[in-house]
Amino acid sequence: MRAFSYEKPASPAEAATAASRNPEAKFIAGGTNLLDLMKLEIEAPTHLIDVNGLGLDTIEPTQEGGLRIGALVRNTTLAADQRVRRDYAVLSRALLSGASGQLRNRATTAGNLLQRTRCPYFYDTAQPCNKRQPGSGCSALGGFSRQLGVVGTSDACIATHPSDMAVAMRVLDATVETVKPDASTRTIPLGDLHRLPGDSPHLETVLEKGELITAVTLPKPAGGTQIYRKVRDRASYAFALISVAAIVQRDGSGRVAIGGVAPKPWRVEKAEAELPRGAKAAASALFADARPTHENAFKLPLVERTLDAVLAQARS
Amino acid sequence: MVAAGACAALPAMPGAARAQPVSRGEPVTASVSMSVNGENRTLQLDTRTTLLDALREHLHLTGTKKGCDHGQCGACTVIVDGQRINSCLTLAIMNQGVQVTTIEGLGTVDDLHPMQEAFVKHDGFQCGYCTPGQICSSVAVLDEIKAGIPSHVTADLTAPMAVSEAEIRERLSGNICRCGAYSNIVAAVSDVAGRQG
């Protein structure tokens, strides 16, 4: 870990100013991913801006009947919020399936969205990785790729986004609020936050330099039966091999987003149109452009079978 | 620089940093004060020092263990302001003014905490290295259930919480025990939960 200076501003505006002053700075919130990466020098900021004191840790109702979740709301707090449990159960479930109790107590809403891939080659600094070191190559292609992406990937990178929470937020049509260093704010649909890797996998989001996430907003409750089904080898404390977030209405229509398969929560409009026809039709639309490796091709039938079970559960 | 990190990307803009500049990797130090097991402690620390290393290497409270240093094992679990966390993934300087309870603060050899006593009685450990983390986690888990925080195995998110073996197993899954004392740990935690009523 490189030496760094540290400051803890008191407002989002101060944080943005601090960021603009220091080009090699990083914001730190829960720290559960950033410090992990700093210890390995995958991240090497020379200045840290601690955003834990910005007052971004509340969950408020919106005028539209939704919820505005502060960027610093901890995963535990969000999962346990009575309104979330009642009206956005898929989000509670997704959060509770992730990481461990200890990590959820510190991990934040915005940090969870911006956590980086868990691809083992990204984590090993002796190995080529286009995401970590642009242009060095992708070791995962042709290597150990069982956990990695099957769709939305590229010849430069097959990493997945590891979040469970983001998959649920995607199916809930969440939007992200940000503030830029010039104090301007904007709203980004969650589906637009993460980029696909293309030939520049080191660029992971559409956020501009110094742009700080301040909140995630959920629209008014979607109703329906909300299910988050995470599939993994180990029964707990493991990243998803795949996950299915679904909101299914009585008439069989609904929404679905898939985790563990792509560089972002994977949601395809056409697949949702196919949903009433069943899992097979929906899965084939979800994976129309899939390019799995030999080691992770099982994720395709796995998603289909899991989705089928989720739809059956929703019907019962 | 890459647009990623804990919270957001940062600009490559010119301008002087307000905080102390970093040259040639010279360590930056800062003062941090916290209450550890009820005692106020102030330390002058390299900003890079984790809470875990502050406890182990600076306060010599070595009951809190370093098993992986990356949030993958739970051996470093301590209770900060009533919540269990992995002390390896938080900087000491981020914990200004907090109250930390470590295994040493729960009980002593001559005056064991009920959870410590139950671990001995049920042989809820073997090598002992994950044990302080398991115990701190267990104490916090029972509080979490009391506080109505749900878990992955909670059947009904809107119903009142209850202690069960399945709940204990799921909630303690962030504490790995390679010796495989799980079955006995669950017995110990259930025993304490039963006595707490």
Place this chain on the structure above:
Amino acid sequence: MKFDKPAADNPIDRLQVVGKPLDRIDGPRKVTGTARYAYEQHDVVPGQAYGYVLGAGIAKGRIGAMDVEPARRAPGVIAVVTAKEAGALKKGKRNTARLLAGPEVEHYHQAVALVVAESFEQARAAASLIKVEYAAAEGAFDLKAAMNEAKKPEGDDPSLDDTKVGDFAGAFAAAPVKLDETYTTPDESHAMMEPHATLAAWEGERLTLWTSNQMVDWGVTDMATTLGIPKENIRIVSPFIGGGFGGKLFLRSDVLLAALGARAARRPVKVTLQRPLMINNTTHRPATVQRIRIGTTGEGKITAIAHESWSGDLPGGGPEVAVQQTRLLYAGANRMTAMRLAELDLPEGNAMRAPGEAPGLMALEMAMDEMAEKLGMDPIAFRLLNDTQVDPEKPERPFSMRRLDECFRVGSERFGWSRRSARPGQQRDGNWLVGIGVAAAFRNNLVMKSGARVSLDAQGIVTVETDMTDIGTGSYTIIGQTAAEMLGVGIDKVVVKLGDSAFPVSAGSGGQWGGNSSTAGVYAACVKLREAVAQKLGINSTEAIFANGEVKAGNRSLPLASAAEAGPLTGEDTIEYGDLDKTHQQSTFGAHFVEVAVDAATAETRIRRMLAVCAAGRILNPKTARSQVIGAMTMGAGAALMEELAVDKRRGFFVNHDLAGYEVPVHADIPHQEVVFLDETDPMSSPMKAKGVGELGICGVGAAVANAIYNATGVRVRDYPITLDKLLTRMPDAA
């Protein structure tokens, strides 16, 4: 004391303290965080500096150039050690690869440098400034590709030989029912919770190492060889060990580098291997490919059995001895075993909990299940039909004690085996397919020379000193129980001091020999102390009865403590073994029962119930012995369901080299586990009449899980771990 005749009645048989389920005497320290491990010895020596290890970034080749100057100049840095600075180093007898690379690199993450600095943070940061240029060489990393080149293992060890009895080929060809299948087990990691760690301090020529090591004397010996200094100049202190499982049997790079770092820095240095380095830097259980052939009569009598195993290791290394149990577990007149060793340039393979038997039984006991099905027999009945009371290779040589049949009978009753459906895929519970499986547990009982010193003071306190280690096994407690029993005192009057090379050399912790052998050594020392006490009190030692803090002979009764009034009395001795383990095959036995549920949609397997019934001689402490067994069952469950070091066959390393990537079971994976010990004593094993139990629990349990999965789904997976991707497309159609 020479143990060369079966044990007669002795003071241990009184069972006043031994055999009781006492709480661990080191328990209160462990649960309060006051048991101090290797990296936590802040007060033993002042001025401790921090070392941080840099591992090689290639699997095989040479270091072309290494620039350590930026690290040397970095803030807080005191010294940088590389092979160049270290000077001539030899290699310890028990190491395959060198512990410090340069210029050759033998495996990925082999240590190339140590940076010593004032703080951990400074050492870590400086280590990243070292620039190494490598000339990478081609290596062999794929066991299956290297199998054809594999050779018969070299060396004098007869256990490595091919074995042959009768005419296997003829009998197999003639057998009306036969099986010929190949099974694979992956590379696995010990993944003990405490990373390897050492604090080293030089005082002139003398070196003290506070470390985490299972075998203190091996460590001293190999360290002396490596540094080329006399053994007497080295002291190892290893009082608490945060898990080992074989991974801490040997001298590892933390020890050597701490010593070299301390010499270079001229002050004490402590080093711990960072978790992401550990898996490739240290040893692992090697992968195997195993071919098993079994031929039987139509009634299920085995007439031919063959077990061949292929594994790989670095040049100079050894094979995973996966065929051992097949020589002894089942009867059959015609038999053969063979092991072949391929040269691989992966990190060093070596012992992990039940080396040989653990992966060997994962294959053999799955094959037995498959064979029973072919025969239309109950898997337990098939095993019992082929049970034997003698060494099948040498029928004149009996087992000292073998109650495998009773393990199965007791277990099947308790577990409800009769409710099993012989046809797989029949039991459904909601979305789950449910099945049960069984397997035999078998592990040889090894006996090892072991010494101890026991003294008595005027307060009646008995102190035991031995270099034996407690790696979670309960050594502190059973040694305390042994001394208490022998001297007729309560365990509260016994102080146990372990893990210091200043104490008599013990068996150490490995191969499940530690419990029986080290307590037998304490027994021997206690016999000496009893003689000294009797002599002091003027009592005939053969008549003396030590009980309740007193020594009685005839109608005389004197307080034990009075013998030490004039000064402490000490007894020191070593247990040594004759040929009882040659005349009699000594082994431990068990039966594992497992119930699994497999998700009908996702093929995720979750274990619902586990039972082990064990016959392992006298159980010295049922509480700690039970813990050993459930812990081993847990590790076996991991091996069956999730543990696998992923080999990058191009780059030659284990890719998932941390605890997020290498998944071991967590709480949610493990149900309540039940263990039953058959009541037995084995007088052939030692005066304790005990045998090992620490590894028996992992033997066979993986196959029991696999067989339960087959029973639940009808899908047979012969490549461990049995992950959902291997089941998924072959799952029965959802009802």
